[in-house]
Amino acid sequence: MPLYVDHLLKQQDTMIAMLRDMVEMETPSADKQAVYRLAQYMAGRFAKIGANVEFLQPNAGNHLRASWGSDNEQVLVLCHLDTVWPIGELARRPFCVEGGRAYGPGVYDMKGGTVQAFFALKAIIELNIRPGHKIVFLCNTDEESGSMSSRALIEQEALRSRYVLVPEPTYGAAGAVKLTRKGWGIYHLMVTGRTAHAGNDHEKGISAVTELAYQILKLQALTNYSVGTTVNVGVITGGTVFNMVPDKAEARIDLRAASHDELQRTEQEILSLTPVTPGAILKVTGQINRPPLEATKGNLQLYRRAQKIAADLGIELPGAHVGGVSDGNFTSSVGAATLDGIGAVGDGAHAVHEYLELKAMAPRAALVARLLAE
Template sequence: MTEFSYLDAARDVSVDMIEASLGLVERESPSGDHLALESSAAYVAELGQRLLGQPPEIVRTGNVPHLLWKIGSGDRRALLLGHHDTVWPIGSLTELPALVVDGIMRGPGCFDMKVGIVQGLFACSLIIEHEGLDALDGVTILITGDEETGSQTSRSLIESEATQVEAVLVLEAAAPGGALKIARKGVSLYEIEVRGRAAHAGLEPELGINAGLEMATQIQRIAGLGDLNAGTSVVPTSGTIGTTTNTVPASALLTVDVRAETSEEQNRVDLKIRGLTTLNPEASVHVSGGPNRPPMGSDMSSVLFDHARRAARVLGLPELEGVAVGGASDGNFTSALGIPTLDGLGAVGGGAHSVDEHVVVASIPEQTARLAQLLSGLISTRSMPY
């Protein structure tokens, strides 16, 4: 009798996984578009019910649909975490259709992170088919609908479910080459407003307080808060100045993106930004926003990473690498709670948020099999060895 292999089993259903992935990509789901998100959630729910044998609970917070499966009645052991919203607006399929050409899948949101959702659901299905439903007793699956905009409606749900488990496996896309993401920077997002005083730019500009000039000074100060040696980036990203071409601008707005490897650095920048003052005493500066996601340190992923490497060896797959990345995910929330978290278990490809977004199709069964092997091994232990 041939020994069972999750890799062989995943390859047997690879066509089904590709079709399911393309179908999900075709359900455009930009964050904030509630009708589109409902359509996407319905597709994921139907797929999950087919593969898992049970429907999800649809949790709607702020009118955003999040999908939650709790398999079995035992104590919660592991959480598979992902999101079905994307950054792509409705109509993106016109220029970026969902298709596979020469072994490469393309389409808005395929890499970030719809293929990862499909891989996660199929990995669970493979475990059920090989070991029975009881083998997944204690597994929770949560697919949220607002990760791309900061998880404002889903964060409490994520944290609530994460505190009940012993490990979190994040289905976000892998790093280049298929490496896992063992650490992520923390993220802070700010909106800076400078207020001045309007005046006619031609008749009496001296009566105005130019918010644009004041903002130019603030931009230089803000950008100077970065520290590349500490892994901290502070980037002014977008903004607006004034209202009309013949008016001294009374206001200027700036958004700022901050990434930091440590909470200390994240807090340092936060204090500096909140302490900004104006050169012109008649102008004022106002700060909103702040830390959105705390850093995810490698100490929270190391043991799970070792398990993932062993799972890859069992399947005869190449040795896994682990990298730290600047982007954040919902895994930042769970690791900050002290729960072991491993990220980047989803699709292999690249071009997230760009016209080059793509997935390497040959990697889909490999990623699915490794996840199944990892999850099965974790759940089968009487007490997860953390």
């Protein structure tokens, strides 16, 4: 159906201008006022095309809900407005367009996909399409930091929805959608030992750093690539001076697993670590942050539908299996059919070379429009 593509191609410059606006509003997750400024900007854009807007949890996140249509059934579009980049990154990497690509912090993850989804809704309204269901956008402001304040809202909206579209970045040069995502757990290991003089009384000390080294080897042994499980000790600290047996050491641990059972099994291994060094004390805290997004029957049906629409638009739409997480993990886990990674084509999420392919914006927005409208 060329209708949507033609309509959106005529608005390409306007899409790029909106993308510039969004990228030039820096939105680190921890800066509530910064992300709220972008949420207000988006609220204004939604209101201008006739959507109803409201802010949710103003004391926690200023998450934005925008809805269009009055039908009882709804379809959910799930976006996040925050990025991993701190205030000041824009000065180092200003938004620019060069060689058919847009560059800048957050351009690919996921401000580009948010622009495309917004213009998909705008096209539906301007072309006077009546989908027969309400279209709801939930734009949260804390996805990159774990969606702590928005998870309940996301799951609540998902349970009301026929299906969920997540315009997170696509995967790879072919622009694959993300059929599965691993589940994610975050843990903190604290080791307590006993101090002693490193020269005079070394034998009286209990080295927390040495004990932590033993535990790191145990944790590394939990990684099993054959089933997609990884345990990464990403941050370690310990000791204060080199000539003292250290009594404190700690580690931050990242767990990824492809299935619920494997995620829970490996979590129990982490939570039940025991000391190797006599007298050392371990304390492990943390939990599963996101369940896996698995290839459920509903998710695969939605993907096959998207493939048919994409073929009609001249787009190949492969599927990918990835280790990164998104809020789509939550929506799928509560039983809502979810299609994730339906956003921008490009590369460099969480990386300084981040970019978006401009030629893909209108066709990918058209794909979202048809998924929303049909």
